[in-house]
Amino acid sequence: MGGRRTGQILLMLAGLIAWAVQFTAIYGVTSTLCGRGWADANLLGLEVVPMTILSATLVTLAATAVALIWSFRNYRLAKHQPVAAVDDFVSHAAVLINGLSIVVILWHGIPAFILPACA
Amino acid sequence: MQSALDPAGGDAQRIYWLTVIMTVGGILIFLLVTGLLLYAIFAAPERRAWLGDRRTIIVGGLAFPIVVLSMLLPYGLTVMRDTDVPTPGALPIEMVGEQYWWRVRYPADQERAEFSTANELVVPVGRPISVSVTSADVIHSFWIPNFGGKIDMIPGRINRLNFTAERPGIYRGVCAEFCGDQHARMAFDLIALEPAEFEAWRVDQAKPALEPDLPSLVRGRELFRMGGCGSCHVVRGTEADGQFGPDLTHVGSRRTIGAGQFPNNIGTLAGWIANVQHIKPGARMPSYGSLTGEDLRALAGYLESLK
Ligand SMILES: [Cu+2]
Numbered sequence: 001m002g003g004r005r006t007g008q009i010l011l012m013l014a015g016l017i018a019w020a021v022q023f024t025a026i027y028g029v030t031s032t033l034c035g036r037g038w039a040d041a042n043l044l045g046l047e048v049v050p051m052t053i054l055s056a057t058l059v060t061l062a063a064t065a066v067a068l069i070w071s072f073r074n075y076r077l078a079k080h081q082p083v084a085a086v087d088d089f090v091s092h093a094a095v096l097i098n099g100l101s102i103v104v105i106l107w108h109g110i111p112a113f114i115l116p117a118c119a
Numbered sequence: 120m121q122s123a124l125d126p127a128g129g130d131a132q133r134i135y136w137l138t139v140i141m142t143v144g145g146i147l148i149f150l151l152v153t154g155l156l157l158y159a160i161f162a163a164p165e166r167r168a169w170l171g172d173r174r175t176i177i178v179g180g181l182a183f184p185i186v187v188l189s190m191l192l193p194y195g196l197t198v199m200r201d202t203d204v205p206t207p208g209a210l211p212i213e214m215v216g217e218q219y220w221w222r223v224r225y226p227a228d229q230e231r232a233e234f235s236t237a238n239e240l241v242v243p244v245g246r247p248i249s250v251s252v253t254s255a256d257v258i259h260s261f262w263i264p265n266f267g268g269k270i271d272m273i274p275g276r277i278n279r280l281n282f283t284a285e286r287p288g289i290y291r292g293v294c295a296e297f298c299g300d301q302h303a304r305m306a307f308d309l310i311a312l313e314p315a316e317f318e319a320w321r322v323d324q325a326k327p328a329l330e331p332d333l334p335s336l337v338r339g340r341e342l343f344r345m346g347g348c349g350s351c352h353v354v355r356g357t358e359a360d361g362q363f364g365p366d367l368t369h370v371g372s373r374r375t376i377g378a379g380q381f382p383n384n385i386g387t388l389a390g391w392i393a394n395v396q397h398i399k400p401g402a403r404m405p406s407y408g409s410l411t412g413e414d415l416r417a418l419a420g421y422l423e424s425l426k
Contacts, residue, residue, distance in 0.1 A: 103185055107192055114196040 008087070011074070012094035014067035015101025018060040022105055025056040034118035049117035057109030064105060068098040121291035123264035127311075128282050130202045131267035137198050144187075203268050203281050206247035212240065214252045216259030216272035216294065219301035219402060220365055220378040225321065234325045235353070237365030238307045238378045240292065243317035247283045260296035263309050269295050284311035291379065300401040306379030327356025328368045328425050339421025342414055346407060354425065364404060371425040377402070389419035 029052040033041050041048040071094035078091040126132040159170050169175055215222040223240055227233040240263075242248050252261045254272040261280065262269035270280045294305035312320060331337045340357070343349065348367075349359025355368040370376070373383050377399055381387040390398065393415055396406040410418065 100181075103189075107189070110192055111196055114193060115200050 008074070008090050008094070011067060011071055012090055012097055014071075015064045015098040015105075018064045018067070019101050019105055019108075022056045022060040022108060026053050026108065029053075030118070040117065047117065050112045053109055053112035057105060057112075060105050061102065061109075064098055064101045068095070068102065071095050071098050121264040121293060123267075125265055126267065127265040127288065127290060128267060128285050130282050131265055133198050133202055134267045137195070140194075148187075205249060205279070205281050209247035209249040209281060210242065212242070212248060212250050214240065214250055214261060214272070216252065216254040216256075216261065216298070216305075217403075218256050218299050219294075219305040219399070221292075221305070221307045222255070222365065223307075225324070231321060232325045234355075234368070235366040236324060236369065236373070238375065239310060239373050240307060241310045241312060241317065241320055242284050243314040244284045244287050244311045245314065247281060250280045250282075251277050252280065253277050257298050258296050259294045259298045259305070261292065262295040263290055263292040265290040266309070271296060284309070287311045287313055289374070301399055304378060304380050304399055308374055308379060310374075323372070323426075324369055328354045330356075331421060331424060335417045336421045336424050338414075339417040339419070339424075342410070342418045343421060346410075346418070351404065367422060367425060369425055371423045383423075385416070385419045385423045388422050389415045392418060 030049055033049055038048075043051070071091065075091040075095050078087055083091075123131070123138075124135065126135045155170065159167055211226055213224040213226065215224070221238050221240075222235060223237060224235045225231075225233060240250070250261070252270055252272045253276060254274045256274065258274070259272040260269055261272055266282045266284065268280050268282065270278050272278070288311055290309040290311070292307045292309050294302055296302075298305065331340050343354070343359065344357075349357070349361055351361040351364040352367045353360050353362065355366075359367075371383070375381060376383050376387060376391055377395075380399065381391065392407050393410060394406055394408070395402050395404050407415075
């Protein structure tokens, strides 16, 4: 049973982990490139800073969306059968956390569309 | 008087609306939450029960903040993007904060020679301005509330502020970083002129000082030379070439003296020379209290004639 619980908790934290990944990618790349004065670094004609933000955002959004759908299914299942209080809580929290993570990842991606790369 | 609530440039306008929206929005939300809190405490249990509903929590605790913040975030970022933007072709002006006055330098361009003035930032309306600021001693801060942005003047570092004056007028700028005992008496005028007037002003300021044409003014110039004023002050076209204090070549054309402290006329000029340490204690200029009344009038008259 231990494996199942670990999986549930990982699923509950999936959005936060995706957010952390997006955060690290965005801040790491932006501050390194901007700090070294490579604001408009190019790779195959694409600007590296906005492209990193965009791709990190899309990838982590997709991962979080999968986690959200999955946790929603678990939540529906848990509703229709008697489960332990912990499982009830975890399935609830998973939906909320993954849902909020979507919002937060979107917020983190927005500046790339409005501000210049190293503003 | 300066006021950040009377914006006279695009940036100031944007910052003003940002302030209004945040303040009013903050107050409304605060009132709403306080109202609900009081309701939760004092209303009868069966009437306040809906506050604990799942619907209330999802709408009030999740949806509402998400929607509000999702609107504020792009709005705030847009304000950030549009404020203080460097524009190609902007008019460059350099300002140096000094204890306790402002050195203002208009660099040379193709046609015009460079010159310096003090405590007066004169700009044409409608043309983007790029002010480069630094400091000669301690940290000062350059702020014209009617034009928005405020920027630190840091020794050894050049910061830039970009803005455009949209209507002619005289606006007050202040030092916004405590810089010593006369910090509060460190102000300047921003004078926004129509472009043609600005050009005329610029041409006049670049000229050397006027030659005195009355015996008393000639006497005043002599006193200026003998008094050693020229070791701290420049009067272009004479031997006075001190760089420590304000350029006095056209001091008579300025609105104020002492960094925005006194109206500029022969009386205040005389009072300043004889009594600086009394009226602006700690200013980096000695009082010349031993001049006779007649000499003081001649000296002040000479400065006033330097239009
Ligand atoms: Cu100051």
